[in-house]
Amino acid sequence: MRILLIEDDAEAAAYMAKGLREAGHTVDAAGNGTDGLFLATTERYDVMVVDRMLPGLDGLSIIQSIRTAGNATPVLILSALGKVDDRVRGLKAGGDDYLVKPYAFAELQARIEALGRRVNAAAPETRLKVEDLEMDLLARSVTRAGRPIDLQPREFRLLEYLMRHAGQVVTRTMLLENVWEYHFDPQTNLIDVHISRLRQKVDKDFQQPLIQTVRGAGYSLRASR
Amino acid sequence: MRPADLFHATTFRLALSYLGIFTISAIALLGLVSWSTSMFIEWQVQETVEADASGLSEKYRERGVDGLAELVTDRTREDADRRSVYLLIAPDGHRLAGNLYNWPAQTPDADGWLIFRAEYNGGATFNTDVMARTYSLADNYHLLVGRSLYDAHRIKSAINRALGWGLALTVLLGIVGGYFTSRQMVQRVEAMSRTARRIIDGDMKSRMVLSHGHDEFDQLAQAFNEMMDEIEGLVDNVRTVTDNVAHDLRTPLNRLRGRIDLALMGKADIDTFRRVLEATLAEADNLLATFNALLTISHAESGARLHQFEALDPARLAADVAELYEPLAEEKGIVLAASADPGLAIQGDRHLLFQALANLVDNAVKYTPAGGTVTVTVAPHPSEPAVEIAVADSGVGIPAEARGRVLDRFVRLDATRSTPGNGLGLSLVQAVARLHQAGLFLDDNHPGLRVRMVFPRPPAEAAAAA
Numbered sequence: 001m002r003i004l005l006i007e008d009d010a011e012a013a014a015y016m017a018k019g020l021r022e023a024g025h026t027v028d029a030a031g032n033g034t035d036g037l038f039l040a041t042t043e044r045y046d047v048m049v050v051d052r053m054l055p056g057l058d059g060l061s062i063i064q065s066i067r068t069a070g071n072a073t074p075v076l077i078l079s080a081l082g083k084v085d086d087r088v089r090g091l092k093a094g095g096d097d098y099l100v101k102p103y104a105f106a107e108l109q110a111r112i113e114a115l116g117r118r119v120n121a122a123a124p125e126t127r128l129k130v131e132d133l134e135m136d137l138l139a140r141s142v143t144r145a146g147r148p149i150d151l152q153p154r155e156f157r158l159l160e161y162l163m164r165h166a167g168q169v170v171t172r173t174m175l176l177e178n179v180w181e182y183h184f185d186p187q188t189n190l191i192d193v194h195i196s197r198l199r200q201k202v203d204k205d206f207q208q209p210l211i212q213t214v215r216g217a218g219y220s221l222r223a224s225r
Numbered sequence: 226m227r228p229a230d231l232f233h234a235t236t237f238r239l240a241l242s243y244l245g246i247f248t249i250s251a252i253a254l255l256g257l258v259s260w261s262t263s264m265f266i267e268w269q270v271q272e273t274v275e276a277d278a279s280g281l282s283e284k285y286r287e288r289g290v291d292g293l294a295e296l297v298t299d300r301t302r303e304d305a306d307r308r309s310v311y312l313l314i315a316p317d318g319h320r321l322a323g324n325l326y327n328w329p330a331q332t333p334d335a336d337g338w339l340i341f342r343a344e345y346n347g348g349a350t351f352n353t354d355v356m357a358r359t360y361s362l363a364d365n366y367h368l369l370v371g372r373s374l375y376d377a378h379r380i381k382s383a384i385n386r387a388l389g390w391g392l393a394l395t396v397l398l399g400i401v402g403g404y405f406t407s408r409q410m411v412q413r414v415e416a417m418s419r420t421a422r423r424i425i426d427g428d429m430k431s432r433m434v435l436s437h438g439h440d441e442f443d444q445l446a447q448a449f450n451e452m453m454d455e456i457e458g459l460v461d462n463v464r465t466v467t468d469n470v471a472h473d474l475r476t477p478l479n480r481l482r483g484r485i486d487l488a489l490m491g492k493a494d495i496d497t498f499r500r501v502l503e504a505t506l507a508e509a510d511n512l513l514a515t516f517n518a519l520l521t522i523s524h525a526e527s528g529a530r531l532h533q534f535e536a537l538d539p540a541r542l543a544a545d546v547a548e549l550y551e552p553l554a555e556e557k558g559i560v561l562a563a564s565a566d567p568g569l570a571i572q573g574d575r576h577l578l579f580q581a582l583a584n585l586v587d588n589a590v591k592y593t594p595a596g597g598t599v600t601v602t603v604a605p606h607p608s609e610p611a612v613e614i615a616v617a618d619s620g621v622g623i624p625a626e627a628r629g630r631v632l633d634r635f636v637r638l639d640a641t642r643s644t645p646g647n648g649l650g651l652s653l654v655q656a657v658a659r660l661h662q663a664g665l666f667l668d669d670n671h672p673g674l675r676v677r678m679v680f681p682r683p684p685a686e687a688a689a690a691a
Contacts, residue, residue: 082517083524084576102513154548180549184580185517187587187650193552216506 001046001116005029006036006062007078008054016049019105020112033057040066045073046116049108052079052090060093067094074115078103084183106217110169117168128163131223133202133210135163142202149201154179158198162211162221171218195219236410240403244396251395255388262384266377270356271338277309278358278370290366294322297368308373310345310355316365325355325369333359340374354378413442417449429457469635470519474512481508511647518649525577525656534572539603539614539680540565542575546582547601550590558595561586565603569612571680573661581657584650585616585676593620593673610682617675628667654678 003025007013010031017027028043030036033056040048040062052059063075074097077090082100090098097111128135132145140156142149151159157179162170172191177183195211203209212220277300285293290313297311301324311323318328329341336358343355357371416434423431432453433446488501547563554561582601589599597619606613623631623638630636632655635648654676658665664679 082520084574180545182545182579183576184583185514185521186549186583187514188553188591190549190553193556194549197552216503 001112002026002044003028003112004036004039004043004045004048006033006040006049006054006059007051008032009051016105016108019109023109025112033059033062037062037065040071040073041069047112048073048075049112050075050077050095052077052081060090060095063094076108076111076115078108087183104171104217106169106214107171107173110171110174110218113168114165114170114174117165128160128166130163130166130221131208131210132206133163135160144202144206151198151201155194155198155201158194159202162219166221169214169217169220174218236407237403240399240407244399244403247399248392248396251392255392259381259385259388263377263381266380267356270372270374270377271358274356274358274370274372277372278360278368281368281370282360285362285368290321290362290364293362293368297322307351308376310343310357310369310371310373312367312369314367321366323369325371328367328369329357343371351375410442417442417446421449424453429453429460466519472635474515477508477512477515481505481512484508515647515649518647518653521577521580522649522653522656525653525660534574536570537573537575537578538567539569539571539612540567542578542582543601543603543614546579546586549583550586550599554590554599557590557593559590559593560598561590561601562598563601563603565601566605569603569605569682571612571661571682573680574657577657577660581654581678582614582616584654588650589616589618589620589674593618597673606679609679612680612682613677614680615675615677617670617673619670619673622669622672622674623667625669631667632665 003020005013005016005020005027007016007029008031013029013031017029020027028039028045030039033054035056036050036054037057050059050062054062059077059079063077066073066075075095076097076099077095078099078101079086079090080101087098096115099108099111126137128137133142134144135142137160142151142156142159158175161175161179172189175191176186195213199209199211203211208223210221210223212222212224214220281293281296281300284296288295294313297313300309301311301322310325312325312328313321313323314328315321320326325343325345327344329339329343331339331341333339337360338356338358340354340356342352344350344352345355351373354374355371356374357369360368360370362368413436420431420433432450435443435446437443484501484505488497491497543563543565547561551561586599586601593599599616599618602613602615602617604613604615605611627638631638632651635652637648655665658678661678662681664677666677666679668675668677
């Protein structure tokens with residue numbers, strides 16, 4: 001993917017750019033708001049990562065300007081301001097996702113890739129399929145290799161999110177935010193327990209496990225290599 | 226305070242402008258007094274002249290010009306205070322009788338009155354202003370009857386002098402009084418700004434002195450002192466928290482540092498480094514979690530007006546939190562159940578409330594042994610128009626004497642030191658409860674702990690229920 005990175009902290013920008021390039025992306029970096037807006041309006045990107053506080057022009061103004069100009073490129077906002085109100089303000093300004101500093105690189109990468117994917121999946125899907133795992137979104141049923149799997153509503157949503165982001169890494173925070181829709185810090189690794197339950201139903205009786213644990217990052221739904 | 230500074234003082238300038246207004250009104254008043262006095266004196270002179278003239282006219286009617294001349298001569302002679310002026314002239318203009326040497330040059334007004342400067346003989350020669358009335362007699366004879374204004378002038382100038390002095394005294398007293406009044410006010414204001422200055426310079430204990438007069442200054446000083454007490458309390462609170470944070474973050478940071486130090490001392494071995502880095506990352510994440518919990522607490526404590534409250538269904542919150550923790554409880558061999566009365570509503574911040582409930586359930590699951598139960602209940606308060614959310618467990622509980630203390634930040638009971646946690650969970654619950662004006666109660670569940678949060682119902686709903 002082609003990624004624009006607008007971040008004034010040179011060290012953080014270098015670390016992000018390096019990581020993203022290693023993951024196979026093309027990265028342009030701007031160190032201030034004005035350069036960032038210039039690049040955002042003159043080049044085409046798949047995802048933009050915008051720091052909220054920037055010299056020159058702040059992040060939210062950049063997003064508002066490009067949105068007013070009809071540019072729908074997905075934007076991930078980076079910010080040290082982490083309150084729910086701050087998130088809401090960021091998303092209202094036109095951001096698509098919001099990541100609070102400090103963050104793990106894996107979290108950033110997972111979110112960027114999830115954003116890049118979102119645009120491609122524009123048409124509403126009614127069926128999801130990963131390997132031999134199939135999900136019917138209308139009938140709300142799941143089968144693996146033709147055998148029905150009985151899931152609780154929350155388990156269904158969890159699996160749906162994993163299937164929609166199949167092949168990508170999804171972090172625990174992403175799952176909490178998107179499946180449970182609460183912004184909070186669990187004191188215990190709750191998500192792991194939910195995933196292990198889901199594994200019991202989805203992977204246990206099959207040769208090929210589909211739910212993979214990605215160390216230090218989260219989970220990924222794919223055939224193990 | 227130097228006089229130059231005093232001149233700039235608001236109170237002094239206020240006193241001066243009052244003085245200005247006062248002086249103008251005093252001048253107007255004194256001018257009126259002076260004018261009416263002179264009118265009165267003039268009127269009195271006229272009365273006297275007319276009385277005199279009526280006597281003369283009677284004589285003239287009886288005995289003609291000769292008799293008149295005789296009487297004028299008599300009166301001139303008899304006039305003891307030498308204030309009367311007479312002149313009777315013949316048609317050819319020569320003086321028949323009277324003590325005035327020459328007929329005045331001024332033209333009299335319609336009633337025959339005129340004021341002029343005259344020389345006349347009243348035993349000695351006088352030279353004063355005279356107010357007189359002229360009468361034209363038959364055969365072109367003319368009579369002038371008048372009175373010296375010498376006394377009137379003296380009275381008038383005495384009065385004016387008195388008024389002038391009075392005015393001068395008023396202005397003087399005004400300036401002096403203004404100076405002292407404003408100096409007193411300025412001194413009190415100055416004392417206040419000195420105190421404020423001391424506080425700015427770091428003496429937080431400094432307070433304004435009250436004069437016990439209970440005036441506006443005292444009220445201001447009192448309000449200021451109360452504000453300072455509040456601020457001092459907050460600052461102390463912040464300081465305590467900062468100290469705690471420093472203490473609580475220093476320990477893991479030190480561990481972190483030690484671990485890295487140790488790894489660097491040994492032989493360079495990729496696997497060791499990897500292990501150390503992973504442990505370091507986990508420790509850093511713990512630090513961040515503590516830090517985030519502190520931020521959330523301070524966010525909740527920053528006040529309700531900053532939050533977007535919405536109407537929430539507490540049953541939904543309870544079900545969600547129970548659903549989220551159920552697998553964890555099951556893994557520990559604990560039964561986690563939620564029971565909620567439907568149709569209740571509370572006003573609140575969804576994410577913060579969920580965080581608070583999650584903390585309570587997390588604690589309950591953590592401190593309940595296998596085979597125990599944890600219940601989340603939502604019910605209307607038995608006696609008040611309020612909604613009660615309770616999390617109860619059958620675990621170790623908290624001794625009654627420690628229940629107040631566990632709400633403080635970073636407090637961990639000795640029995641729990643071995644379990645993971647940062648001692649902020651219940652502090653956060655308390656902060657969230659306060660933000661929602663909810664009561665927080667820790668009770669004995671025989672065995673275990675029962676934590677109740679009692680939320681006031683939204684006014685509209687409470688009214689509908691009543």
